[in-house]
Amino acid sequence: MRGLRIYTLLYLAFLYLPIVLLPIFAFNDSTVIAFPLAGFTTQWFTELADIPALHAAVLTSLKIALVTAAVSTLLGICAARAAARYRFPAKGGIMGLVMLPLVLPEIIVAVSLLVVFLQLGLQLSALTVILGHVLICTPFCIAILNGAFQSLDNALEEAAVDLGETGWGAFRLVILPLVMPGIVASMLIAFTISMDEFIIAFFLSGTEATLPVYLWGQLRFPQRLPAVMALGTILVAASVILLTIAELARRRGVRKRGDTDTGGFL
């Protein structure tokens, strides 16, 4: 069993190798991305402050990611709630279609949307990227929210209705607080996916480059690479922080539903 443990640790090292090297080169005082290291500098980070195109890309990405997180979580709540609480015709087929983007190669989603948008005469912009991102984020939101909705006790809602709440009131006052951590986790995950997504943004962003599209353009210029490393470090740090918050929210939700009588949200 020691062997298995060592193997697993080596595998984790393999998984973390790229993102561990990233900050090492981001703080390295050399334009060449290679060992041996030359010395410590924060130059590449300060350089980022003077690139207007980068700032525009960050703003575009933030705008897209925020809208995507909100819309795909709303759609996810509808689907997860329907799947967990109700029986309806063609349930398997409907859920299958909605979840399909999870396994579909992104290039297929990207080109099919591109063709349709161009045929409709729609100008490629942040909006078209949002439409694509919501499509691929919704299945992830559903997967996270499913966990939250499925472990709910139906009796809670029935009790609320028996005590005089309307269906909506019961949902808002009883169900929503219980699944709130799941909703937070879902929004954070969708936000992260949208911030990082490249292929769909590459096809659908037109002149409004997102952050990954901007990064892609920079990879061709060797002298820009240290700045790319610095930017990558910031992105990875941000992703890890958001994910940790999402994970804590999810766990809080699990605890809360296992221990429902101790009270509400906040």
Place this chain on the structure above:
Amino acid sequence: MAGATQRSEAATGLALVAPPLVYAVALLAVPMAVIVLFSFWTQDYLDLDTTLTLDNYREAWTDPIYRELMARSVYISGVVTLITVVLAFPVAYYISFHVAPERKALWIFLVTIPFWTSYLVRIFLWKVILGFNGVLNTSLIGIGLIDAPLTVILYNLNAVVIALAHAFAPFAILPIFVALERIDRSLLEAARDLGETARSAFVRVTLPLAMPGVVAASLIVFIPTIGDYITPRLVGGPGGLMIANMIQTQFLRLNNAPMGATLAVLAMLIVSGIALLFVLANRRFLKRRG
């Protein structure tokens, strides 16, 4: 009365699922149908010829470039799937069987973190690691293991396979982990009590019961891999390009959307066909559980 409740339950369920369903139909089902339609059209310079024809399919089937790219994509996806799943299984097994229950969530979280960080940045780092003056070569030369930089690890198939096996690792670990978690541990005790060794209990009890997870992992790695665009472009070199790169070229460079659509449809058909065969080949493992 029961009928009425049932009808209203179905109606409420449908009403609730309608927004995501309408969205998926409008932005997934319809665009995919349009792509299929496009694949039967042809592009004549700037004009789209909307007569239905199989010309694109004929060309895709006979032109050696398309055939080669398609075959290579299927091959790369197959190799990546095999390597990823085989490497991932012991990790999933370790977490499921040898990690204390209260720490499992933390381990799974650790495994998935790298997956959530920028894909573009991660793949680019592989270029840095595997390059001629890269981290791996300078380290190996530094410790005296090799004299000259290895060149077989960047700008070829190997680099694509390594980078993709890394990128899809959590996709393989999670389904296998879930399948292993579902195994009733008393079955293993029973096998041992009946005289199986640890090894034969693993082969005859654990492995067959873990197969649904292995099949799911294989599919969830294989299908998206074939459409990967970034990895072949960044680390594949000319000999490592895949069909997605050609689809992109047809759409954005050559302005031949119908040919791009044809290649996309063919790629999807081939992938679905292989996935279906794979599931059928493993169906005896899959029907044991509901």
